Amino acid sequence: MRWLILFALMLAACSKGPEADLQYIKQARSAAAEWALVNEQAQQGTVTGTYAASMHKWLRDEVHTSLTSLTEPDSPYGDEIAALLQQPDDAAPQALRARSDNLKKIEDSLESA
Numbered sequence: 001m002r003w004l005i006l007f008a009l010m011l012a013a014c015s016k017g018p019e020a021d022l023q024y025i026k027q028a029r030s031a032a033a034e035w036a037l038v039n040e041q042a043q044q045g046t047v048t049g050t051y052a053a054s055m056h057k058w059l060r061d062e063v064h065t066s067l068t069s070l071t072e073p074d075s076p077y078g079d080e081i082a083a084l085l086q087q088p089d090d091a092a093p094q095a096l097r098a099r100s101d102n103l104k105k106i107e108d109s110l111e112s113a
Contacts, residue, residue: 018110021070021077025110028066028081029103035059035087036096043093056089077106 042052067081084099
C-alpha cells in the first residue's frame with residue numbers, strides 16, 4: 001500500500017502537458033496585457049521613452065521565459081506565445097490585447113478541464 005501511495009505522489013509530481021504549462025500561459029498572458037498598457041501609455045505620452053524601453057525588455061524576458069519553460073512548446077498556446085515574441089516593441093495595443101485574449105481563452109479551457 002505504501003508503494004502505491006508513493007508511486008501516485010511521484011506520478012502527480014511529474015505531470016506534464018497543458019496542465020503543467022498553465023502557469024507559463026498565465027505569465028505570458030499577463031505580460032502581453034501589461035505590454036499593451038505600456039504601449040498605450042507611451043502613445044499618450046504619459047510614460048517616458050526610457051521607461052517604455054525598460055518595460056519592453058523586461059516583458060520580452062518574461063514572455064521568453066514562459067516560452068522556453070513550456071513542456072509542450074509545439075502547441076497552440078506555444079505558437080501563440082511565440083507569435084507574441086514576434087511583435088515589435090511598439091506593437092499596437094489592440095494586437096497585444098488580442099494575443100492576451102487568445103491566451104486567456106486557452107487558460108480558461110485548461111482550468112475548466
